[in-house]
Amino acid sequence: MKMSRFDVLVNDLPLGDPHNAPGSSKIHNDPFTAAAVAATTLSAYSSYQQGQIQAKQLELRGRLEQTQFDRRAIQYQQKANETLRNLKRTQSALAARAFAGGIDPFSGSPDVVRAANETAAGREFQIYMADSDASFRAGDIAMQSGIAAAKTARQAGAFEAGTKLLLAGATAGKGGGFDRTSYNWLFPAPVETRTVI
Amino acid sequence: MARFTSIQTNFSTGELDPLLRARVDLQAYSNALEEATNVLVQPQGGIRRRPGSKYILDLPNAGANSVANGVRLVPFEFSTSDSYMLCFTHNRMYVFKNTVQQLDINAGTIDYLDTSSYGLTGARLANLTWTQSADTLILCHQDINPVKIVRGANDSAWTASTLTFDSIPKYAFTLSASNPAGTLTPSAVSGKVTLTASTGTPFSAASVGQYINASPQGRAKIVQYTSATVVQAIVEFPFFNTSAIANNDWELETGYEAVWSSGKGWPRSVTFHEGRLYFGGSKSRPSTVWGSKAGLFFDFEPTEGLDDDAVEATLDTNTFNAIVDITSGRDLQVFTTGGEFYVPQEGLDPITPTNFFVKATTRNGAKEGARVQQLESGTLFLQRQGKSLNEFAFTDTQLTYVTSKISLLAGHLLKSPTRMALRRSVATDENDVLLIVNSTGGSIAAFSLLRVQNVIAPSEWTTDGEYLDVGVDLTTIYTVVKRTVNSTTQYFIEVFDDTFQTDCAKSGGAAASVSMSHLVAKSVQVILDGAVQAAQTVPGGGTVTFPRSSASTYQVGLNYTVQAVTMPADIKIAAGTRLAYQKRIIEVNAIVKDTQHLVINDNELPFRNFDTGGTLDEAVPEFTGTKTIDSILGYTTEGKITVKQTVPLKMTLLGLEYKISTYPGG
Numbered sequence: 054m055k056m057s058r059f060d061v062l063v064n065d066l067p068l069g070d071p072h073n074a075p076g077s078s079k080i081h082n083d084p085f086t087a088a089a090v091a092a093t094t095l096s097a098y099s100s101y102q103q104g105q106i107q108a109k110q111l112e113l114r115g116r117l118e119q120t121q122f123d124r125r126a127i128q129y130q131q132k133a134n135e136t137l138r139n140l141k142r143t144q145s146a147l148a149a150r151a152f153a154g155g156i157d158p159f160s161g162s163p164d165v166v167r168a169a170n171e172t173a174a175g176r177e178f179q180i181y182m183a184d185s186d187a188s189f190r191a192g193d194i195a196m197q198s199g200i201a202a203a204k205t206a207r208q209a210g211a212f213e214a215g216t217k218l219l220l221a222g223a224t225a226g227k228g229g230g231f232d233r234t235s236y237n238w239l240f241p242a243p244v245e246t247r248t249v250i
Numbered sequence: 251m252a253r254f255t256s257i258q259t260n261f262s263t264g265e266l267d268p269l270l271r272a273r274v275d276l277q278a279y280s281n282a283l284e285e286a287t288n289v290l291v292q293p294q295g296g297i298r299r300r301p302g303s304k305y306i307l308d309l310p311n312a313g314a315n316s317v318a319n320g321v322r323l324v325p326f327e328f329s330t331s332d333s334y335m336l337c338f339t340h341n342r343m344y345v346f347k348n349t350v351q352q353l354d355i356n357a358g359t360i361d362y363l364d365t366s367s368y369g370l371t372g373a374r375l376a377n378l379t380w381t382q383s384a385d386t387l388i389l390c391h392q393d394i395n396p397v398k399i400v401r402g403a404n405d406s407a408w409t410a411s412t413l414t415f416d417s418i419p420k421y422a423f424t425l426s427a428s429n430p431a432g433t434l435t436p437s438a439v440s441g442k443v444t445l446t447a448s449t450g451t452p453f454s455a456a457s458v459g460q461y462i463n464a465s466p467q468g469r470a471k472i473v474q475y476t477s478a479t480v481v482q483a484i485v486e487f488p489f490f491n492t493s494a495i496a497n498n499d500w501e502l503e504t505g506y507e508a509v510w511s512s513g514k515g516w517p518r519s520v521t522f523h524e525g526r527l528y529f530g531g532s533k534s535r536p537s538t539v540w541g542s543k544a545g546l547f548f549d550f551e552p553t554e555g556l557d558d559d560a561v562e563a564t565l566d567t568n569t570f571n572a573i574v575d576i577t578s579g580r581d582l583q584v585f586t587t588g589g590e591f592y593v594p595q596e597g598l599d600p601i602t603p604t605n606f607f608v609k610a611t612t613r614n615g616a617k618e619g620a621r622v623q624q625l626e627s628g629t630l631f632l633q634r635q636g637k638s639l640n641e642f643a644f645t646d647t648q649l650t651y652v653t654s655k656i657s658l659l660a661g662h663l664l665k666s667p668t669r670m671a672l673r674r675s676v677a678t679d680e681n682d683v684l685l686i687v688n689s690t691g692g693s694i695a696a697f698s699l700l701r702v703q704n705v706i707a708p709s710e711w712t713t714d715g716e717y718l719d720v721g722v723d724l725t726t727i728y729t730v731v732k733r734t735v736n737s738t739t740q741y742f743i744e745v746f747d748d749t750f751q752t753d754c755a756k757s758g759g760a761a762a763s764v765s766m767s768h769l770v771a772k773s774v775q776v777i778l779d780g781a782v783q784a785a786q787t788v789p790g791g792g793t794v795t796f797p798r799s800s801a802s803t804y805q806v807g808l809n810y811t812v813q814a815v816t817m818p819a820d821i822k823i824a825a826g827t828r829l830a831y832q833k834r835i836i837e838v839n840a841i842v843k844d845t846q847h848l849v850i851n852d853n854e855l856p857f858r859n860f861d862t863g864g865t866l867d868e869a870v871p872e873f874t875g876t877k878t879i880d881s882i883l884g885y886t887t888e889g890k891i892t893v894k895q896t897v898p899l900k901m902t903l904l905g906l907e908y909k910i911s912t913y914p915g916g
Contacts, residue, residue: 150607151563151566151607152566153607154563154594154607154608154609155565155566155567155591155607155608155609155610156563156564156565156566156606156607156608157563157564157565157566158566160421160538160562160564161419161538161540161561161562161563161564161606162552162555162561162562162563162603162604162606163563165552165553165554165555165559165562165603166555166603166604168469168486168555169554169555170555171469171486171487172440172485172486172487172554175440175467175485175486175487175488176440176488178488179439179440179488
């Protein structure tokens, strides 16, 4: 299974071992401060995780909606084809009925009715095809919308986590300072978006 | 020789075909006559002298307008109180109302409507068809634009005009397709679109009504010409898209033109039916039926195929069927040279473009020119060669139309028939009377019909001349008669009238003479106050002077012979039949009603009774009862009774009881 950059980062987090946590050498001198910093850090991590999960959900929802629109588009195409099949059936029945009725099926009223049927079926076919196109486009839009929402959710989660870490840093600063470089893992590079279909 | 008594109680079979002379097994035989000339069978079974005819008008007998070039009687019922008989001759239309000619047509100086501008020539009158609604009569012939005759404000106000169509259906008599150079770009894929060609001059004003076909899809009908490269069109099947359609991927389909035109001919038959005007057949499309849009009688071009749209159908059978007449009966009925058709409808379902079918039923074929006639039971039509009179009727048992031969027992009376008219009964002592004009011999085959009782009683009407046409205005029977008068052929409009006992006659009240200039040199009968005078020859001046002045009534006209001959007597005795044995009619008891004159087997029966004031030169009293004549001589193998009249007086014969002598042995 291919893993995203976030997946790697999340899986690599050194959870549950405060001795290996960055900056522990300065904070652990004040147990209360250290606890506050740890709690804030955990909260930041949680916010980050929430952002990631929400992003995934939004992205999946986008994909789902696109799939639904795609399915609908295909149904429209099926209806369009069904219209043509019905037209063919109607026209053949018309011809057969005309012959059975003792008249020429290719002139006069049968011809007019045939042309009217073609016009009506043609319009219907055209509308179904337009509906199909529209549905495909709506699916694309839904997907793009989901990706955009996912990106926003990630950024919001990261921003909230960053804010909390800043707070943790400030708390740690009161007790013994804060080493920014030790927390680079909380400030990831911008998320890459994937093009789906 | 033994004597037997028999009776002929009625004559309801009328004149029997000589081919049935030996069919004594038929019930019809005992009710039949071998000859029934100038009599009319009554519904109760008796026969009476046919009505004489009243002289109305001399028609042109020389020049282009001569009746020799054609004549046609067309009834026109304007309202319950105003009905007319129109008589068309070459380029003229005469109008008659209540047996009187309408003069000074349109307040002019002539007594006819000039129709020379509309192609109503004499030669076309034989195959003229018509239909009428309210004040408008529509006349059709395949060589002329249909003509509309409209009655104006009064009896002598009449106008003729060519029928103007709101639209005429199109047909591609010679369909062709071309691939113009360049591309074609539709402005939209459906609806009304603008089609723009990239180059050349593919379009012209004549492109309107033609079609554009495109690949992979698209078909549009050109409705408006803008320029040589631009037209407006209604899309019948959507184009694929609005991109330019490459050369050779689109074609111009041409050849569509008005189905009726001077070049392609005009409709042949016409009728109104359920809110549409129908035309049956045209010169170039003889097997096609067209119906107008519902309520729009002159709009025939179909558009969307909706229920009220114009309808059109072309008969598609394994024989050629040129439509000769179309009529609105129980259904829309179509009569062709090859068979009889109808447009089936279920219940109250209307005819629509989607259910406009024309079902074949029977394969007799109908004669052109003799218009079909509607009877309560069905539609009467003459077989294509004029050999039989048929009835086209719907049967509930078979749920379709069947044709029965009305003339089965009297086919010999049809002698190249040309015209047909029906007078419906208006009283219980009348049958419907179908009058068929024979071109050979100029007689009329008169079928007295009471279909609910299965009565079909034909007789033959003759006159001193030839009947050319017959028409019925409600109850009044008009006829056109050709007579040779003073070595000249003359044509007369006459009206059958029960009060007349002579033909081409005039009548009046108290008078000493009458002008009979239309019958110069003819021998005429003069009846004064009901008393028949000696026949006179009309002098050169035309005035017939009576032997005495009439006190109350006179009638002067041509006599005609009335004769009825019974079938050979069929005596059934214990020893067997005696059809061809020697036999002798000994005595006859004639049961008569309101009769003034009768001759039986050349023996004139006495009707004048001096006891009751019936002196000579007074009207013969009308006698009702039994007149007996006996001691008739002569053995023959046939034993027939001949009843006739030699003078123009009333006669109604109800039955004949007779005594016959024949060989009784085995």
